[in-house]
Amino acid sequence: MPILSLLIFLPLLATALILALPTRYKSSYKYIALAFTAIQFVLAGICYAQFDASKTGVQDLAGYQFVEQLSWIRLDLGSIGKLEIDYLIGIDGISMPLLLLSAFVMLMAIGASWNIQKSPKGYFALLMVLNMAVMGIFCALDFFLFYLFYEVMLLPLYFLIGIWGGARREYAAIKFFLYTLFGSVFMLLIIVGLYFSVINPLTGAHTFNMIYMMNPQNYLEGSIFGWEGYQEILGISARLVGFIVLFFAFAIKVPIVPLHTWLPDAHVEAPTPVSIILAGILLKIGGYGIIRICYSIFPDMAALSNWWLGLIGVVSIIYGALNALSQKDLKRMIAYSSVSHMGFVLLGVASLTAEGISGAMFQMISHGFLSAALFFLVGVVYDRVHDRNIYSFRGLAQIMPKYTGYVAVAFFASLGLPGFSAFISEAFVIICSFDAARMGTGLPLWMALAGSIGILLSAAYLLCRL
Template identity: 40%
Template sequence: MLVGGLLVVVAGLMAFFPSMDDSSSTDWISIPLVGFPIVVSCILLAFASQESRARKEILATPIRLFTLCASLIPLAISTALFFDWLILVDWDLMYNEYALEKEYIWIETIGVSWHVGMDGLSFPMVWLTTFLVPVTIIMTWEEKDGATYHPLLLMMGGALIGVFVALDLFLFYVFWELTLIPMFFLILKWGGKDRRYAAQKFFIYTFCASVIMLLGLITLYFLQPESSGSGYGTVTGRTFDMTVLFSNANAMNMGDNVFLGKEMQYILFAMLMIGFLVKLPAVPFHTWLPDAHVQAPTGGSMLLAGVMLKMGAYGMLRIPIAIFPDALIFYQDIIMIIGLVSLVWGAVVCLGQTNLKRMVAYSSVSHMGVILLGIASMQPIGYAAALFMMFAHGIISPMLFAVCGAFKHHYHSMEIGAMRGMAKWSPFLAVYMMFAWMASLGLPLLAGFVAELMVMIAFWPEYGWWILLPGFVLAITAAYYLWSMQRTIFEGGDEGQPPESLNGETPPDITLPENIGMIILALFTVIFGIFPFIALGMMDDWTVALFEGVFNRGGI
């Protein structure tokens, strides 16, 4: 049976890369960043599933180590690509230009190709994913049934990178849905008490939204002008290739001319946005998120909040905004209102939470609202801020969830009231919690602050005194974070009573793997807070190129 599983994997791989031989230069994306993690995790899962329970226990540590090493390879490659250690990569790109671009024909009849590449929008997210997967593996080192848990995390990472590097709408959608499957299992098998409900709700919500998005994509596909040539389907005469589509749309969006006409743009934009807003998630589509987070295991939460939510923002910035700029201007105020409502609603709901993880989940909703505000501002700095918010939140929120996970691990409870006086029992955890909470509420010199400040700067010229509203929400954010901190870390520590949920045991401090993971995350929060330009430079270039390429035409 194992042989059969391997055969399936190998055959699938062969099918993916039909024309690998004729690539002239090395492909640094397809196999090393996407194919390798997915295939390795499939093999490990097929291997581990055949073993008995006792053997699995023995095998867990070697498999964990192997998974960790495997996940370090993409990280090494993406870091090396950034610093030009492997090859000289030109990141100074015009709009609709991509570094390390590769294209292989996949389904010729309908114009689908395995087309991958990276630019200033996708590379930070790719690096973030490759960075988070090993950190998550280290952080959840002691998770039960590690022989299958850690390979799933690796697979999740591969699928997420696939979403960010795809330059073909079909391929994009395939990876978009593929990410659901490992996450579904992470929640289903390692989740909390209501995991059955949460896993199904998570899958169904995002699946429903994405089929609407898919219908929008198909309609867009057939509305584009018919042509023939490389990338175009031999039967349909259309293409799913994003680069071709963007340049076509861009050429037609000149002056008063509008690609497909305004009405069609509005409808298609809305259809695509439904898919992305649910993923983001924005109020009122956010209800799957708190359930999924509260039930998900720590590792699942970290990847879910760290990268998976960003898929929504990434998709928004990648597809609809580039093709339908007029619709974006039409919907600008609505997007602003949705963002503002998400921001306010998320923050206000946070105030009332007693479950620590649920509070953190709602704070994610609130922070995702900031990204929407950045997009709605229609200022270059707002877009750069949105990009940086995606990146900074991608480092900070895993730390928040890691702290929640450590609570769960050591205090067997997630209730804020159940763990008073933590500073006394678990000083390390208290420090990390304070750090993460401060980073999330936007303390200067930490990564979150940069993004929030930039959004505010971009918000002012467009909406004027409305800025008071997000400003006020940031105050609420500070309130709920500080309040929850006060109730967990400090209050009640003097009475010398350990929390009730421990049944009289002495509460332990966090373990070594957790320590390592937290320190890495904290370190990078500080690095990107003090030197934001490391990532921001690339994002800025991309934003400028976007504004020159898409918005810079007569009438806007």
């Protein structure tokens, strides 16, 4: 059974059903979205249950599981060569946990959307299209297919923020759109360059297959991104330029400082379900792209640039935490805390150790669940009082003791208290940063120390709110 295709395109069927039903059945839209998302979550659970963790993918298709490959586009372009695009999807140890996380967060977002009154048909239809795009991103192994899903994801988010958001929704939506579009345009240029640099060893045709792009033997000598006889752009290695462009395209989604300014505005203006998706899934797409694409296709340039990546990670950790400490708006505080927490992902990846990358992955999963929970809890109280000012909720424990207990648990988990997931992920990253400094991988000791200070600042801005 093509379980991944079913997982990806099931929400599209829900979209068609929602759009086909007349508005007199508008109360059924949320039930359709919930039913299809619940089925999708079950399918993701089946994939996880059947997943063989002993297999390793990344650079070998044999290591990927639930692989589906179909010939999609075959065109003879004359002197340029043959255009070869496959419908190629599959998952490995990097994408499997993110797939399960996405299915869960989408289910949570549907629950948070239960009382949406404004244009429910359009809202739930867009939410299902977004659901499809997210699943496709984590499954795609063909760069053209990946880019297609990546761009499809942009439009629903733009409309969900721009139509169902707060008072400054148009500004936040346009800012988000322009930031993401800027990265996407330059990403497309690198994708085209990679296409003309890589050949399918079986057919000799140029290909968008990401697995082939990860193998140095499939690069044409003298091609723009070739490993041997590579070209230069403005006196800089074309491979380094390709790595930098792809890195910043994905780093906008992480987001890193100084490309983070769209995130607080988007979170503040977005409706609660969209904030849940932004924090729980969208930011992870940036980290996933860096690990899956930047590090796998340009490993030589990643090793050359790891000091700078570590620096960006540390700056994001400290800057995000200090900004979170100064916020009065709960949503804005959580948004800046996300910048800080995702900085640990970059620091772990920059360590160039297997444990560091594992810590970065664990941090993404941990942050996905915890940030989604935090935005959900903020949405609960905002729907009742339409206020997010932290100082307006003094004495809330006396009125809503159970709710306050849930918030306290979420805050303690987010600050990395032992026994919670954030403690494991951040400890992994910090320990591996110290090890990287000891082993001489290019990451200095002060970066590990700065990351440790970031954990203390996290405790400060979260505990001050309790």
